[in-house]
Amino acid sequence: MKKEFSHKPDLYEEQWPGEFNTFSWGDYLTAIPSPIFLITTYKSNRKPNACLQSWSTFTGDAGEFICLIGSVSKKGHLYESLLKTKECVLNFPAADIYDKCQATIQNNDFEDDEIEKSGLTVEESKTVEAPRIAECFLNIECDFIWKKDHFKGANDVVVCLKMKHIAMDEDYYDENKKGRYGKTGYIYNIHSPRNPENGEIFDTDLGILKKYSE
Numbered sequence: 001m002k003k004e005f006s007h008k009p010d011l012y013e014e015q016w017p018g019e020f021n022t023f024s025w026g027d028y029l030t031a032i033p034s035p036i037f038l039i040t041t042y043k044s045n046r047k048p049n050a051c052l053q054s055w056s057t058f059t060g061d062a063g064e065f066i067c068l069i070g071s072v073s074k075k076g077h078l079y080e081s082l083l084k085t086k087e088c089v090l091n092f093p094a095a096d097i098y099d100k101c102q103a104t105i106q107n108n109d110f111e112d113d114e115i116e117k118s119g120l121t122v123e124e125s126k127t128v129e130a131p132r133i134a135e136c137f138l139n140i141e142c143d144f145i146w147k148k149d150h151f152k153g154a155n156d157v158v159v160c161l162k163m164k165h166i167a168m169d170e171d172y173y174d175e176n177k178k179g180r181y182g183k184t185g186y187i188y189n190i191h192s193p194r195n196p197e198n199g200e201i202f203d204t205d206l207g208i209l210k211k212y213s214e
Contacts, residue, residue, distance in 0.1 A: 003196070003197075005029060005196065008020065008025040009025065009029070009196035009197075009199075011196065011197070011198060011199030012025050012028065012194060012196065012199065013199065015201070021155070022155070023191075027191055027192075028191065028192055028193065028194040028201075029194065029196055031190060031191055031192070031193035031194075033188040033189060033190050033191075033207045034054040034055050034056060034057075034070075034188060034189050035054065035056065035092070035186050035187070035188055035189075036052070036053070036054050036092075036093070036098070036101075036186075036187045036188060036189050036206070037052075037053055037054075037056075037090050037091055037092045037093070037136075038050045038051065038052055038053065038090075038091040038093065038101055038104065038133060038136070039051045039053050039069070039078055039088050039089070039090055039091075040088060040089045040091055040115065040130055040131045040132065040133060041077075041078060041081035041082060041085055041087070041088045041089075041130050041131075042081060042085060042129060042130060042131065043077055043080075043081055043110060044080070044081070044084065045110065045111070047110070047111060047112060047113050047114070048113050048114055048115045048116070048122055048131045049077045049078060049081055049108075049114055050091075050101075050104040050114040050115050050118065050120075050133070051072075051076065051077070051078040051104070052101055052102060052104055052105060053069060053090075054070075054188075054189035054191075055069075055070035055071050055189075056068060056069045056070050057070070064162055064163070065140075065162070065163035066145075066160060066161070066162055066163070067090060067140065067142060067160070067161040067162075067163065068158060068159070068160055068161075069158065069159040069160075069161065070158060071150075071156040071157075071158070072147070072156055072157050072158075072159050073155065073156050074155065074156065074157060075155075077108065077110070079157070082144050082147075082159065083144075083147075085129060085130065085144075086143060086144040087128040087129060087130050087141070087142065087143055087144060087164075088128070088130050088141075088142050088144065088161065089125055089128065089130045089131065089132050089133075089139050089140065089141050089142065090138075090139070090140040090142060090161070091132060091133040091136035091138070091139050092136050092137060092138035092139075092140075092186060093133075093135065093136045093137070093187065094137055094184050094185065094187065095183065095184075095187050095206055095208070096184075097120070097135050097136075098187060098206060100118050100119045100120050100135075101118070101120075103117075103118035103119065104118045115131060115133055120133050120134070120135055121133065121134040121135060122134070123139075125139075125141050125165075126141065126165050126167070127141050127164045127165040128141045128142070128143070128164060128165075132167065137168065137169040137171075137172045137178075137185075138166070138167070138168045138169070138172065139166070139167040139168075140163050140165075140166055141163070141164045141165040141166070141167075142161035142162060142163055142164060143161065143162045143164055144159070144160075144161060145160040145161060145162050146159075146160045147159050147160070172184075172185065181208070181209045181210060181211060182208060182209070182210055183208055185208065185209070186208070186209060187206050187207070187208060188206065188207035188208065188209065189204070189206075189207070190204065190205045190206065190207045191204055192204045
């Protein structure tokens with residue numbers, strides 16, 4: 001039976017100060033999975049910036065491949081560098097390097113090379129002035145198109161990017177080899193599902209996509 005929700009369930013409690021100002025209770029009730037990737041740019045000091053991302057979608061329109069980044073903080077290095085350089089790279093990791101990708105969250109001082117310090121390797125891009133991550137099986141080089149606040153007074157913005165160039169490991173675009181899906185392919189953010197009736201919290205975890213026909 002469906003239950004109706006217009007307000008935060010009473011048993012949903014913040015796990016850290018300001019959690020429900022950063023996220024919504026709707027994040028945890030729906031727990032809709034989204035692909036995980038790193039957006040890389042150069043900071044104003046030319047040090048590589050790497051921002052672990054999710055909550056995004058990808059679509060084609062009039063022959064162009066468009067990436068909509070659902071939530072970029074106005075306070076971070078990514079927002080600042082995107083507005084200045086107008087370009088970036090989207091880097092898609094497999095699960096075996098996720099720990100290194102997650103380390104970029106801590107290794108984010110202005111003077112840090114956030115890629116190398118996290119145990120990953122900077123790779124030169126072909127069409128943009130932004131670093132690629134060599135260990136990621138897919139790199140999408142993009143131009144910045146526009147940004148828009150979620151709503152008046154929002155903390156974050158939606159960002160629209162347009163693909164310029166793709167680099168992809170041949171073992172991943174061949175579905176007879178590693179392929180794009182399963183345990184070696186795209187990884188998804190399963191963001192702390194919570195039960196509204198008893199407040200039970202499940203840990204944030206990685207998800208994988210498996211073809212229904214298999």
